[in-house]
Amino acid sequence: MDPVTLALLSIGLLLFLILTGFPIGYSLALATVLMMLVTGDASEIRYIAEGAFTSLDSIELVALPMFIFMGAIISVSPAGKDIYAALSRLLPIPGGLGISTIGGCAMFAAISGSAPATVAAIGSSGVPEMLARRYPARLATGLVVGGGALGILIPPSIVLLLYGVVTKTSIGQLFLAGILPGLMFVVMFSVYTWLRMRRHLATLTPAERAELVAMEQGTGNGDSGMAALRRVAPFFALMVGIMVALYGGWATPSEIAAVGAMASIVLVLAIYRIANLSTWQTLLMKSVRDTSMILLIAAFAYGFAQFLSYHGVVSELTTLLLDAVPNKWVTLFLLWVLMLVMGCFLPPFAIIVIVAPMFLPFILDTGLNPVWFGVFATINMEIGCITPPLGINLFVTKSIARQVPMTEIMAGSMPFLAILALGSLLITIFPQIVLFLPDLMMR
Amino acid sequence: AETTLRFSHSYTDGDTRDRWADYIAEAVAERTEGEVTIEVYPNQQLFKAKAQADTVARDRLDLASYPLPWLSGRAPITEIGALPGLVTSPLDGVDWRNRPIWPMLQEAVSGAGVELLGSGWAMATIGTADTPVIAPEDLAGQKVRGLGKASELMMAELGATITSVPGSEIYQSMQTGVLTGDMTIYASFEGYSLDEVTNHLLVGPGFIGAMHSIIGSPGLEAKLGAEDYATLIEVIAESESWFAEQSIEDNDRIAREFAEAGVEIHELTPEQVAVWHKASRDHAWTYFREEVDGGAEALEAAGAHE
Amino acid sequence: MNNTRDTMRDGTSDSSEVLPGLFALRRRIDKMCRAAATLAAIGVVFACAAISWAVFARGALGWNTVWEMEASVYTLIYAALLSAAYTDRAGGQIGVRVLADKLTGRAAEMHRLVMDILTLGLFLIFTWSAWDLFSHSWSTGWTTGTIWDPPLWLPHAAFPVGGALLVVAVTVDIAIRIRGGHIDPPKDAGGH
Ligand code: NA
Ligand code: NA
Numbered sequence: 050m051d052p053v054t055l056a057l058l059s060i061g062l063l064l065f066l067i068l069t070g071f072p073i074g075y076s077l078a079l080a081t082v083l084m085m086l087v088t089g090d091a092s093e094i095r096y097i098a099e100g101a102f103t104s105l106d107s108i109e110l111v112a113l114p115m116f117i118f119m120g121a122i123i124s125v126s127p128a129g130k131d132i133y134a135a136l137s138r139l140l141p142i143p144g145g146l147g148i149s150t151i152g153g154c155a156m157f158a159a160i161s162g163s164a165p166a167t168v169a170a171i172g173s174s175g176v177p178e179m180l181a182r183r184y185p186a187r188l189a190t191g192l193v194v195g196g197g198a199l200g201i202l203i204p205p206s207i208v209l210l211l212y213g214v215v216t217k218t219s220i221g222q223l224f225l226a227g228i229l230p231g232l233m234f235v236v237m238f239s240v241y242t243w244l245r246m247r248r249h250l251a252t253l254t255p256a257e258r259a260e261l262v263a264m265e266q267g268t269g270n271g272d273s274g275m276a277a278l279r280r281v282a283p284f285f286a287l288m289v290g291i292m293v294a295l296y297g298g299w300a301t302p303s304e305i306a307a308v309g310a311m312a313s314i315v316l317v318l319a320i321y322r323i324a325n326l327s328t329w330q331t332l333l334m335k336s337v338r339d340t341s342m343i344l345l346i347a348a349f350a351y352g353f354a355q356f357l358s359y360h361g362v363v364s365e366l367t368t369l370l371l372d373a374v375p376n377k378w379v380t381l382f383l384l385w386v387l388m389l390v391m392g393c394f395l396p397p398f399a400i401i402v403i404v405a406p407m408f409l410p411f412i413l414d415t416g417l418n419p420v421w422f423g424v425f426a427t428i429n430m431e432i433g434c435i436t437p438p439l440g441i442n443l444f445v446t447k448s449i450a451r452q453v454p455m456t457e458i459m460a461g462s463m464p465f466l467a468i469l470a471l472g473s474l475l476i477t478i479f480p481q482i483v484l485f486l487p488d489l490m491m492r
Numbered sequence: 493a494e495t496t497l498r499f500s501h502s503y504t505d506g507d508t509r510d511r512w513a514d515y516i517a518e519a520v521a522e523r524t525e526g527e528v529t530i531e532v533y534p535n536q537q538l539f540k541a542k543a544q545a546d547t548v549a550r551d552r553l554d555l556a557s558y559p560l561p562w563l564s565g566r567a568p569i570t571e572i573g574a575l576p577g578l579v580t581s582p583l584d585g586v587d588w589r590n591r592p593i594w595p596m597l598q599e600a601v602s603g604a605g606v607e608l609l610g611s612g613w614a615m616a617t618i619g620t621a622d623t624p625v626i627a628p629e630d631l632a633g634q635k636v637r638g639l640g641k642a643s644e645l646m647m648a649e650l651g652a653t654i655t656s657v658p659g660s661e662i663y664q665s666m667q668t669g670v671l672t673g674d675m676t677i678y679a680s681f682e683g684y685s686l687d688e689v690t691n692h693l694l695v696g697p698g699f700i701g702a703m704h705s706i707i708g709s710p711g712l713e714a715k716l717g718a719e720d721y722a723t724l725i726e727v728i729a730e731s732e733s734w735f736a737e738q739s740i741e742d743n744d745r746i747a748r749e750f751a752e753a754g755v756e757i758h759e760l761t762p763e764q765v766a767v768w769h770k771a772s773r774d775h776a777w778t779y780f781r782e783e784v785d786g787g788a789e790a791l792e793a794a795g796a797h798e
Numbered sequence: 799m800n801n802t803r804d805t806m807r808d809g810t811s812d813s814s815e816v817l818p819g820l821f822a823l824r825r826r827i828d829k830m831c832r833a834a835a836t837l838a839a840i841g842v843v844f845a846c847a848a849i850s851w852a853v854f855a856r857g858a859l860g861w862n863t864v865w866e867m868e869a870s871v872y873t874l875i876y877a878a879l880l881s882a883a884y885t886d887r888a889g890g891q892i893g894v895r896v897l898a899d900k901l902t903g904r905a906a907e908m909h910r911l912v913m914d915i916l917t918l919g920l921f922l923i924f925t926w927s928a929w930d931l932f933s934h935s936w937s938t939g940w941t942t943g944t945i946w947d948p949p950l951w952l953p954h955a956a957f958p959v960g961g962a963l964l965v966v967a968v969t970v971d972i973a974i975r976i977r978g979g980h981i982d983p984p985k986d987a988g989g990h
Binding site for chain 3: 067068069070071072073074075076078079082094095096097098099101102105106107108110111114115118303304306307308310311314330333334336337338339340341342344345346348437444447448455
């Protein structure tokens with residue numbers, strides 16, 4: 050079977066299984082098994098557990114469950130409420146809470162290298178708060194799906210680091226290069242949130258509007274912002290501590306994830322005095338459930354990607370693309386489309402490791418900057434974290450906001466996806482957005 | 493009959509170890525007049541780095557370039573592939589094929605389910621962020637990551653704190669001080685861009701080599717037929733000198749580039765190297781001889797002398 | 799966690815003792831799944847504590863930290879696998895529910911039965927493959943080859959155990975459904 054047919058068949062089968070309602074993690078595994086029967090690799094079926102072990106046997110993945118756990122701990126405490134009670138006073142404008150969420154994501158992105166971890170940590174307190182204050186469900190969930198994107202753009206970033214390793218591009222420059230585009234997205238997301246909330250308020254009656262504004266500013270619950278601020282101060286101290294630990298060199302990012310979770314346990318016990326065993330049991334069970342779901346998806350996605358790679362699907366498609374088009378901008382556009390399509394089905398890790406080294410010769414050939422391309426690819430990996438069927442940010446958000454239908458979350462994410470796409474265009478037209486800091490600080 | 497083999501490795505395109513695989517593929521194609529094609533899959537494209545040995549063992553993959561000590565969980569004496577004070581130049585390593593150690597390693601590696609077909613040595617060295625490590629006692633107080641059990645044991649006994657950090661976190665760990673130094677091969681110093689976070693690099697005569705083995709699947713001989721298999725083995729054996737020379741050139745180039753990037757280069761004198769050899773014998777060899785099954789015999793078979 | 803209230807569907811007559819027996823078995827299996835997931839949860843806390851300890855020991859005491867990260871990776875592998883059956887039953891596996899939400903009555907029951915049978919098929923294969931993985935590392939006694947160097951079967955054992963638990967749980971569910979019993983779907987199931 051030629052690679053193109055194989056790709057269409059595999060992806061078609063995967064889509065079919067997912068649409069029948071079979072869980073996504075299982076669909077990835079079953080599609081792999083069935084395709085192995087089709088291609089005459091039945092003997093490979095024996096090794097699917099080994100493939101799952103290989104993909105889970107990775108220190109980089111340790112941080113993910115840790116941040117889920119940390120998010121779960123903070124979410125059972127009133128800390129999330131308090132953070133928003135305190136933050137919303139800083140931004141007494143329509144959408145202030147949403148903008149605070151983006152700010153929270155950006156802050157967390159500066160301590161976390163992964164997008165879903167950012168979604169889990171900020172979303173698990175942010176989404177329930179916004180929903181409680183009558184934000185449209187689409188906006189509340191879309192905000193964290195989009196805000197999570199900052200996780201792998203604002204340094205540290207596992208994706209940029211991997212890109213640097215496989216392409217031998219300076220990781221220091223890559224990290225610096227991610228900062229300005231990250232801030233650019235903070236501004237773009239915030240402006241969108243502000244406009245969207247203004248429109249939302251316009252559809253309400255004056256009474257409802259007053260109530261929402263009051264709720265958003267935390268006056269609705271009668272609690273004083275200062276009291277809330279005092280209670281959350283230790284959590285801000287935790288964030289600062291994490292930053293200091295990371296840049297001050299006390300620990301690696303994975304270690305910081307664990308220490309952060311331990312510190313959260315202590316803070317919740319000490320400040321909120323939640324010592325109720327059944328509460329802890331609930332949050333622990335919720336953490337393992339999400340951990341199991343995400344890790345099984347990660348494990349089986351690796352198997353599926355590996356199967357396609359084994360049959361030369363990825364490399365064949367890339368070669369076809371490079372041979373067919375002469376113009377560098379058209380080719381870049383096609384690469385972009387290809388990354389978006391792959392982003393639908395594969396996790397960023399797999400795409401970067403498989404694709405970046407293959408694309409690099411083309412990038413160097415056409416005179417594009419490899420640091421710039423790393424950031425460009427990362428932004429598009431981010432879009433991949435949002436696009437179904439395999440959009441990890443969507444799943445994490447769904448696991449936080451179980452009452453919001455997936456269709457609503459997807460609809461809410463679309464504007465943020467569009468902003469990310471617009472951002473890719475902007476950095477293509479103005480590459481200085483990416484290269485200004487690395488050029489300034491490295492030479 | 494025409495046969496296509498899959499050769500997997502975990503190094504980036506253009507890395508010396510990648511060019512080594514290409515070199516073997518070209519030579520085999522030429523000598524078998526196109527009968528045998530070797531497709532090289534760099535960068536963990538087919539299988540993750542550590543998983544390659546298992547896939548070769550089960551005939552799912554024909555060939556892989558694999559750091560020998562990674563097999564130490566299955567064949568303990570393979571730790572000799574990263575034992576400090578033993579192989580001091582890539583050219584030394586080429587001679588292993590002629591010593592009793594070679595059949596001994598072949599047998600041990602067979603026990604781990606794969607065939608040892610060839611080897612190439614890359615020299616390792618020490619790079620640090622703040623204070624230079626020039627003599628063994630300079631390790632005291634450093635937070636380092638080593639090149640396998642024996643070297644980490646040695647450094648720990650010399651007063652360093654051992655921190656296990658995955659490859660992808662070395663850069664950041666060095667930058668932030670989780671690690672103050674790293675002992676690894678030159679290619680890794682370059683590959684992880686450690687010139688940006690390293691201020692001191694030890695160069696000159698080496699005192700620790702790392703053996704990259706070429707492993708083949710148990711069914712490879714049957715798949716190729718005796719004649720083509722013999723050709724493959726011959727090509728791999730001949731490629732070892734080529735790799736050794738490339739590896740030496742590589743180290744010189746990397747040291748030059750690190751110097752240009754502002755890293756202070758410390759060139760070891762023969763006397764200083766002798767001190768490192770003594771430290772290796774006192775710490776790493778003692779461990780290897782006494783605690784590793786078959787370690788004493790392996791050391792002798794490798795021609796190691798006190 | 800909310801599957802304890804199992805009801806038999808009106809109209810289907812299974813006057814034998816089989817169905818109540820199956821439901822009793824199901825409750826037991828639920829307890830097993832919860833127990834395994836609780837172990838997994840303890841594992842996550844352990845991993846956090848172990849890594850935190852490593853940071854402290856290295857930073858404050860200058861000790862070597864060589865096993866903590868590796869042990870945590872394996873603990874988290876156990877967390878993912880041991881809780882797989884519990885996660886499945888609690889509706890934690892995320893999927894697209896466009897079709898499921900449109901179906902009612904018999905069609906909905908049939909749909910769940912088919913999904914369960916697919917799950918059973920997949921995890922039978924997975925468990926067999928996992929057994930192969932485990933028995934190989936068990937019989938060879940191979941270790942991970944790191945400085946800590948634990949036996950490989952230790953992390954590998956998570957796979958057949960986790961897979962088998964899921965197989966047993968789904969098999970009982972299928973038996974109940976075929977007998978005409980109705981299992982309430984989990985309240986907070988994933989998907990949409
Ligand atoms: Na980040
Ligand atoms: Na996607």
